[in-house]
Amino acid sequence: MIRILYFAGLRETFGIEVEDMALPAPPTVTQLIDQLRQRGTPWSDSLAPGRRWRVAVNHEMSPLDQVLADGDEVAFFPPVTGG
Amino acid sequence: MPTIRVQTEDFDISCEVAQLRARNPRIGAIATFIGLVRDLNQGEGVAAMVLEHYPGMTERSLDRITREAMDRWNLIDALVIHRIGELKPLDQIVLVIVASAHRGDAFRACEFIMDYLKTDAPFWKKEGTPAGMRWVEARASDDQARDRWQSPRLPEN
Numbered sequence: 001m002i003r004i005l006y007f008a009g010l011r012e013t014f015g016i017e018v019e020d021m022a023l024p025a026p027p028t029v030t031q032l033i034d035q036l037r038q039r040g041t042p043w044s045d046s047l048a049p050g051r052r053w054r055v056a057v058n059h060e061m062s063p064l065d066q067v068l069a070d071g072d073e074v075a076f077f078p079p080v081t082g083g
Numbered sequence: 084m085p086t087i088r089v090q091t092e093d094f095d096i097s098c099e100v101a102q103l104r105a106r107n108p109r110i111g112a113i114a115t116f117i118g119l120v121r122d123l124n125q126g127e128g129v130a131a132m133v134l135e136h137y138p139g140m141t142e143r144s145l146d147r148i149t150r151e152a153m154d155r156w157n158l159i160d161a162l163v164i165h166r167i168g169e170l171k172p173l174d175q176i177v178l179v180i181v182a183s184a185h186r187g188d189a190f191r192a193c194e195f196i197m198d199y200l201k202t203d204a205p206f207w208k209k210e211g212t213p214a215g216m217r218w219v220e221a222r223a224s225d226d227q228a229r230d231r232w233q234s235p236r237l238p239e240n
Contacts, residue, residue, distance in 0.1 A: 005137070007135060007137055007205070007207060008135055008207035008209070008218055009207075009218045052221070056137075056140060056205070059137075059139050059140035059143050059144075060140075060143075061203075075137060075140070075205075077137065077205060077207070078207065078218065078221070079202075079220075079221030080201075080202065080203065080204060080205050080206055080207060080221065081201075081206065081207050081208045081218075081219040081220070081221050082134070082136070082165060082176075082177070082200060082201065082204050082205075082206025082207070082208070083118050083165075083176065083177050083197060083200050083201040083204075083206070
């Protein structure tokens, strides 16, 4: 299983803060995103390739081809605006 | 070792500077930065703000940024405090303090830390305007400010 967190605008749009999912096959961030997009709107719109969102794995910004492992924490969020 | 704090409470720059400089008599220069909530953003009045963050990743990100500054310049100490939760205009949001032997290192490292904090640390601002609550959009100028530090033309020391 992996844990998925959503923050800020994405959390509100999806109406969910955290969920657990089975490890996708193949176990990559790209595959996970494909699975989420298959849920239809608003997932497919908000996680569309041209939209501005970021993904982190285990608290590190992640490339899309990153391989996931059991127990990983994946987070989706908009570009950051602190400071 | 840098000090990183993410907190809802306000901070006092005088206390923080006093504590930091009392630790080490080699400190000859301290640069500080405070970010504040403004009552105007993108042409609209802002009455309130909520700051959300990603617990765990936030501290890790701020620690990494600060350590990178300490590697890059001759720093003696550094501190970052970032507030979360509900804030209003005039409130303090973020404090950066950088201590070094000489001013150049402190000035540059302070700006470096803020530029990376703005683009890399997982905080998100939501503003209350007369039209309702809205998420603040990330600005391309913040990415440009950070990318300046990657230019080989900039002196690093």
